[in-house]
Amino acid sequence: MTYVSIFGKLSLCIAAALLFGCGQMPAANLATAETLICTNKAQCDLYWQRAQAWVANNSEYRLQTVTDTIIETYGPLAARSGLAFRITKVPDDKEGARIYALPACSNAFGCSPAPADAVIAFRRFVLN
Numbered sequence: 227m228t229y230v231s232i233f234g235k236l237s238l239c240i241a242a243a244l245l246f247g248c249g250q251m252p253a254a255n256l257a258t259a260e261t262l263i264c265t266n267k268a269q270c271d272l273y274w275q276r277a278q279a280w281v282a283n284n285s286e287y288r289l290q291t292v293t294d295t296i297i298e299t300y301g302p303l304a305a306r307s308g309l310a311f312r313i314t315k316v317p318d319d320k321e322g323a324r325i326y327a328l329p330a331c332s333n334a335f336g337c338s339p340a341p342a343d344a345v346i347a348f349r350r351f352v353l354n
Contacts, residue, residue: 260345262325262352270323274315276352277325281311284344302331307338325352 264270278297282289286308287301294315301310309329317323329344331337339347 260327260349262327262349263322264325265320265322267321270315270317270321270325273325273352277313277327277348280348280351281313284347285309285311287311302333304332305334307331307333307336309337309339309341309344311344 262273264273274294274297278289278292281297281299285299285301286306287299287303287310289297290300291298295317296315297311297313299310299312302308309331312328312330314326314328315323316326327345327348329337329341331341
């Protein structure tokens with residue numbers, strides 16, 4: 227093997243890893259995530275159903291995990307600008323909960339849509 231062919235294969239492997247490798251959702255930073263508050267079981271159930279519907283219809287990625295406390299998509303994939311989501315529901319000591327929305331992408335040049343815009347749309351859909 228020549229130096230050029232080894233270098234070419236190495237370059238191809240690195241490029242493939244950057245284009246097709248999976249990124250991970252950032253660790254949940256609930257302090258910076260969008261927060262919705264529901265105050266009773268019926269409202270929380272409705273918000274949670276709407277949250278799942280919104281993520282399923284607005285994420286570039288398919289749903290990976292859906293439970294009573296988390297909605298999470300696959301992704302984000304490296305170099306892709308589409309958003310992946312993690313929605314977390316943290317029950318309070320009564321019948322309510324806090325719902326946190328955390329969008330993420332792995333593109334160094336930005337996400338599409340912008341995470342802040344996605345969160346505004348998420349909030350508007352879940353609350354209305």
